[in-house]
Amino acid sequence: MPAAAYDFIVIGAGSAGCAVAAGLAARQAGSVLVLEAGPSDRWPLVRMPFGLVWMLGGRRDWRYRSAPMAGIGGRSIAIPRGRMLGGSGSINSMVWFRGRAEDFDGWAVPGWSFADVEPAFAEVEAAIRPAPLAGAHPLTVGLSGLFGANAPTHPTPERESAGVFRFNMRNGRRWSAADAFLRPALAAGVQVLQNCEVARIGLKRDRAREVVLADGVVLTARKGIVLSAGSIGSPALLLASGIGPAEDLKAAGRDVAIPADGVGANLHDHPGAGLHFAGPGSGYGLNAGQAGQWLAAPLRYALMRSGVLASPTVEGGAFFNARGEDGPPDVQSHFIPFLLNWEGGRYRYGAGYFADICLCRPKSRGRLRLTKQGLEIDLGLFADPSDLDIMVAGLQRLRSLLAEAEFGARRAPEIFPGPAIASDEAIAAHIRARAGTAYHPVGTLAMGGPVTERLALRGVDGLWVADASVMPAVTSANTNAPAMMIGHRAGAMIAEDAA
Ligand SMILES: Cc1cc2nc3c(=O)[nH]c(=O)nc-3n(C[C@H](O)[C@H](O)[C@H](O)COP(=O)(O)OP(=O)(O)OC[C@H]3O[C@@H](n4cnc5c(N)ncnc54)[C@H](O)[C@@H]3O)c2cc1C
The missing domain is CATH 3.30.410.40 (Cholesterol Oxidase; domain 2)
Known part of the structure; x- marks a missing residue:
């Protein structure tokens, strides 16, 4: 049984979340608990590169499906997302690209130009050491x-x-954010709970205070909560907590805790x-x-x-x-x-x-929203x-x-x-x-939209978002390296801003 209170609770041990935890630990920002819905990544199919073929659709995949989309003839498609330590970075093909320098300049978010993010990429790559296959x-x-x-x-x-x-592999095996960031952070005192799904975030007035687990256990975060549950999981948790577009929440029969237009909007993928x-x-x-x-x-x-x-x-x-x-x-x-x-x-x-x-740069946009039937994920393809x-x-x-x-x-x-x-x-x-997608959904909690350039959720104190959902526009290549870069920078920003 975990202690009931921590300084920081990070939700999701994925590509970004692992780097967030390491960053908070490196700055001795306080006690850190990471909550992960899925199991361990210590499993032969995770380590072995070809193993992803058998993991897709299995218990380490969230197995989401999109809404039917008019642009692809009314079809609904699979949206795999990793559900284990390392997140989607434990189920992916490990292709490593930063994106184009102009992708970050094009975001036009203060503090996120390529010149701003380049040092973080270099630091992440020092830990990951991507190399040609x-x-x-x-x-x-x-x-x-x-x-x-x-x-x-x-x-x-x-x-x-x-x-x-280039790939994030070492000696023929997967080397994910869990290996490069989370495991060293555990040695530095970070705690992780796996098989531990978060149901919602509890607010005390406008401050995020509590994390409510699916089994009803309530944990308190003294300094802050970091949402790193990914482009689908992070907005889904906010909506489940009553934070999102008021009309949609009401139509879904939910109470509105904090109206926040833009939560779940701007969803897109390659x-x-x-x-x-x-x-x-x-x-x-x-x-x-x-x-x-x-x-x-x-x-x-x-x-x-x-x-x-x-x-x-x-x-x-x-x-x-x-x-x-x-x-x-x-x-x-x-x-x-x-x-x-x-x-x-x-x-x-x-x-x-x-x-x-x-x-590389789709113009189409969809959105993720909560309906009476549950989560509706419209990627808006074409x-x-x-x-x-x-x-x-x-x-x-x-x-x-x-x-x-x-x-x-x-x-x-x-x-x-x-x-x-x-x-x-x-x-x-x-x-x-x-058509399907390259499995790179982003943008559902974009910086410049519901999230500030310091990764704080607007309108709620003590709540930050750090994962692929904060990208205002998808980078021109695969998104794992940018997600880790975001997590790496988030650790430093949140340690500073929460102090
Ligand atoms: C099959 C596949 C292949 C891909 N191939 C590549 C590739 O080769 N190269 C590349 O660059 N990118 C690739 N990607 C994309 C890349 O892996 C993702 O962009 C990246 O991992 C996203 O990181 P993230 O931190 O935003 O989310 P994730 O890594 O998905 O992390 C989110 C974490 O939060 C957890 N979580 C979610 N909800 C909850 C909850 N309620 N409670 C507790 N925990 C929760 C999840 O289980 C997960 O561990 C691929 C993705 C997939 C699915």
Whole structure:
């Protein structure tokens, strides 16, 4: 049983929350308790990069689903989110990108320009040590020459570039924020409770004072509460506490504790859709020729931390301008040297590879709100038609780029949607029918909106938000590194501001 009172209570031990806890501990800001709804990350599938394939949809995933979205033909899609120590950073592909310098300048939030955040990225990277994937599949390596000899050696969203990505792995194993930040903080006195879901935040007048657990236990935070439950979990907890748009709360039959328009608004993600290629002697897959490799894979991984199980599935990709125009890339491609099943189900006989297109800066916005039926998560995909136009151009250009890649004898024909889907209209229909996201939801408690540039929730004392939800606009690449950067800076800011 935990003590009943702490100076700080951090809700969520995810990518950002782990860094927040470490930052508070490093500044000796007071006693710190971290509450995590999920279990430990000490589980073989978390450590082993390929393990994420089996974790998606399992008990370490929150398994959210979106509302049906008009922009994708009324479909509802899966929104996986990690539910364990390390959060989504324990279930993700570990691709490491800061984003573009201009992403942060574009936020136009005082104190968050790239010059402001760059030192924090450098500090996070000193603890994480991201590195290019060792032992990438030859197909992934074959992307490297796509933009000529003058292209950067490693892909970057700053310029057209392609090749093997960098990952937060060490010696073939996942190295998450729980490893880099939380475990050292535990040694410094931070406490963590896992399997401990928070139901709501309790207010005393306009001050956040208490955390109410799902089992009814009440804990007191003397100096402050930090909400690091992620872009879905953090606004959901505020709404459950009666903090949010008054009309929505009333319509959902909830009491309004603090009216706060903007809670849950501005939800967006990187939409993505892809191409599948299949043929014998191509990428990884389940077929007779690779049976020996798969049978030997567990032993090879256990002894040498290499082989197919050391692949985080996404191994590399590219950044480019969808229409081939000058200027910074507007799309990112993730390359997976595995045959994926496009007909549902996890497995498919054969061998091949997959590449997608994700929009770097979607204009579309959705929102998250509480209704009588529960949480409604509308990602708003393609609500702005220009997003779909860029995706169509991007998929067309991806085809020509892949045709130029140095795949040699491993090149395989496109099998889905297939070359017959060639006109812009047909590709647009394919994208609407198939698009999902890169699993990068952000923006639901944006700085400049309900949250200040010091990460405090407006209108409530003693309550801060530190996770991907505070990004006013998604960065141009994967969001784990920015989430950790936000957590890292939050620890310092909150220690200072709470004092
Ligand atoms: C399948 C997948 C693949 C991805 N791949 C990549 C990638 O390769 N590279 C990349 O950069 N990004 C990737 N991402 C995105 C990246 O992992 C996230 O942007 C990042 O982890 C978000 O960090 P966060 O701190 O905002 O939230 P999270 O890391 O999700 O942390 C939130 C934590 O809060 C906990 N929590 C939530 N509600 C409660 C509650 N009520 N009580 C207690 N605890 C609670 C959750 O269990 C979780 O541990 C991927 C995400 C997913 C899901």
